[in-house]
Amino acid sequence: MSNLLKRWNELAEIKDELAARDWFPGTSGNLSIKVSDSPFSCLVTASGKDKRKRTDEDFLLVGADGTPLEETPLKPSAETGIHLEIYRLTDAGCILHVHTVDNNVISALYAEQGEITFRGQELIKAFGIWEEDGELTVPIVENHADLKRLAKEVGRVITPQTKAVLIRNHGITVWGENGFAAKKHLEALEFLFSYQLKMAILGRLSSDPEFMKTIHA
Amino acid sequence: MSNLLKRWNELAEIKDELAARDWFPGTSGNLSIKVSDSPFSCLVTASGKDKRKRTDEDFLLVGADGTPLEETPLKPSAETGIHLEIYRLTDAGCILHVHTVDNNVISALYAEQGEITFRGQELIKAFGIWEEDGELTVPIVENHADLKRLAKEVGRVITPQTKAVLIRNHGITVWGENGFAAKKHLEALEFLFSYQLKMAILGRLSSDPEFMKTIHA
Amino acid sequence: MSNLLKRWNELAEIKDELAARDWFPGTSGNLSIKVSDSPFSCLVTASGKDKRKRTDEDFLLVGADGTPLEETPLKPSAETGIHLEIYRLTDAGCILHVHTVDNNVISALYAEQGEITFRGQELIKAFGIWEEDGELTVPIVENHADLKRLAKEVGRVITPQTKAVLIRNHGITVWGENGFAAKKHLEALEFLFSYQLKMAILGRLSSDPEFMKTIHA
C-alpha cells in the first residue's frame, strides 16, 4: 500500500471515530495528516463536508502553500493555513481541529488568562509527562474572522512543549507525531476539560489552590 | 432514481441519524422534504411512529394544503401545517422538528425575551455568517394546543434571515435549502444551545456582556 | 409466529434498545410483557443477567402468582411481584423498570412531596394529553428491601391515570398497553426528568411558578 493511501486511511479512521462522537457539529472541524516532508505535502479535509459520511472526496493533497497538488473541484478547508503553520513550527505528523461544547466553554472561561494549566491529573501522562509535579499548559488565542491572522496568532503561542491550542469559541487544534498520538492528545484534553468544568460547576476550583489554576475572570 | 425516491432516501437518512441521537423522544418530532415546487408537494412523517425504526410507512406525500396525494391509511404528522407555513414563507427544501432537553430549556429560559441571539461564536458560520461581528437570532414563540394558531405564530416571526424557530417547551423547527443544510443548521444550533446552558450553569452570562445576551427573566 | 414468540421478540427488541442507552446499570432493571389474559401469563426478565447480551434465557414465562410456567433453572426477577401487581390493577400490556441517574435524582428530590407533576410541556402528549392546560403526575413511593411490601406500596398509589411510578433511589416503573406505548411513555418521562433537573440546576424552578411544581424539600 502506498504511503499516500496509508495516510488517507489513517486519517479517515480518525475522522469516523471523532464523527461518531459528534465532534464535528454543523460540518465544523478539519483534519490533516502529513504525507511527505520534502517536498512537503499533506492530506487535508475538503471544505464543508458532512464528516459523518466516508467518501472518496473527504481529503485532498496540498503542498506547503496550501495549493492542491492535483486537479480537483474540491476546496481545501478554509483553515488549512493554520495546519500549515503548525507543520512549519512543530514535528506534527497529524493535526485535528474539533469543536466540543466543553472545549469551547473552557476557551471562553480562560480566554483572559491566555492559557489553561493542568496539574496533578493522571491523564497528562498521555503527553509523556510522568513526573509527580508535571504540568500541561494549553495556550488560548482570540478568534479572528481573518484566517491568515488567526494562523499567525496560533503560531505565535506555540512553544516546543505545545501540543494543542484553544481558539476562543472556536474549538481546539491538537497534534501529535502521527494520527495515534494526535487522537490520544485530543481524548486526554477533552477529558481534562470536562473534568475541569464539572469541578467549576461544583464551585470547587478556587477552594483547592494546589490542584489547578482558578478561573480568574 | 426518481426525484421522489431520492428525497425519500435523503429524509430517511437524516431521520436515522437524528433518531440515533435520541432526538425524537416519545415519538415526538417530525420531518419533511420538498419534492416539487409547482404543484407543491412534500414528504412528511406519518403520525405517531417510533422514529428509530426505518419502514416503508415513515413518510407520506402531501400537497400544499396538507392532504395526502395518494390513498393511504397513514395520517400526516399533526404539525404538518407548521411545515407548510414555512415552505410558503421561505426557500426551505427540508424542515426538521426535534426535541432535545437543551433546546427545550433554552426555549423556556429565553421565552420572555422572544428570541435568543448568538455572537462571537465560530459555529454561526454554519449559517453562512462569516463576519467577525456577525450574529444569529432564533425567535421563540409560545406553544399552543391549537396547531393552526401555532403555525400562524411560527409564520409571524419568520424574517428573510430566519432559519429556525423555537417553540416554548416544544422543541425547535429548523430548515435549509436541502436536507444537508437543514441538518447542518440543526447541529450548529444544538451545539450553541448546549454551550449557552453550560455558561449559564457556570453563572457566566451576565458577567460577560460582550459575549452574548444575558438571560433576562 | 406464535403469540408467545411475538411477545418475546417485542420485549427483546425493547431490551436491546434500552440496554444500548445504558439504562440497566449493574444488571439492574427488569421488563415484562403480557402473553395472555386468562389464564394470565407474562414473560419477565430472568434475574441477574447482563441485559446488553441477547440470549435465549433472557425471559421466562410466569403465571399470576409469579411461578414459572415451565421447568427452568432460571429465576424470575426478584421484582416480578411489582409487575404482577401492576398487571392486576391496570390495563398494562408491557412494563419497564429502569434506573437512570436522572430518574433516581428526581425520585430523591421529590420524594417528600410524594409525586412530581409536569405542565406546559409538549412531551406530555406522549401520554395522550393534548389539552393546553393538561398535566401529568408521577407518584413517588419509598423504597423497601421487603419486595412484597414494595409491590403493595406501588399498587397503593396507582390511579386510572397512572402510567408510571417512581421508587425513591430505585428507578422508575412505567407501562403501556403494549411495548410500543410503554417505551414511548418511558422516553417521554426520561426527557421530562432531564429537563426538570437542568432547570433546577439553573435555579429556575422556584422563580417560574406557572411552569411546574417547585422543589419543596
Add this chain to the structure above:
Amino acid sequence: MSNLLKRWNELAEIKDELAARDWFPGTSGNLSIKVSDSPFSCLVTASGKDKRKRTDEDFLLVGADGTPLEETPLKPSAETGIHLEIYRLTDAGCILHVHTVDNNVISALYAEQGEITFRGQELIKAFGIWEEDGELTVPIVENHADLKRLAKEVGRVITPQTKAVLIRNHGITVWGENGFAAKKHLEALEFLFSYQLKMAILGRLSSDPEFMKTIHA
C-alpha cells in the same frame, strides 16, 4: 476452547464494551483477568494501546511478579503491579481500571475524607448488599508517580468487603470474582458517582443527612 482463550475473549469483550463508552480516554486504563491460581497467571493489557481497537496484541500473560510468561515485544501495563497486589489480597478474578470524568471528580471531592459511602441506594444490590440499611464504602488513596508505592497504598486500604479503590485524579480500580461481576460492580459505581455529583450540583447533599455522607472539604 482452552481456559486461556476463554479468559482472553471474556476480557476482550469487556474491553470492547468499556471502550465503546469512552472509558479509556487517551489510552488510559488497564484490565486483567486471572487465568490460573497456582502457579498464578493473568492476562493484562499491553501498555499504550488504543483500547477501541481489538487486536491479537491487546493482552499478555504474566506471572505473580509481573514478568511475561512468553517471549513478546509487548510490555505489560505500567500499572500491572496494582493488579497483582489486588489478586494477592482478594479473591478477584478480574480487575478493571478506568477513568471517567465523574469517578475522577468524586476522587478529588472526597479525597480528604479518604472514602465515599453510599446508603439508601438500590444500586448497591449489585454488590450483594440487600439489607435496608446496607452501605457500600469505596476507599480513596492519593496518587503517586511511583507505581510501586501506589500499589502498596491501594493494598493498604483493602478490607474483605472492598471491591473498588479510587485513586485521586487517577480513576477507579474495581474487581469481581470474574469479568461479569467486575463489570457489574463498575457499572453500579459509575451510576452512583454520577448520581452523587448531580445531587452535589443541585446543592442537595448537606441538607439531606440521612441520605449519604456530605462533602466535607
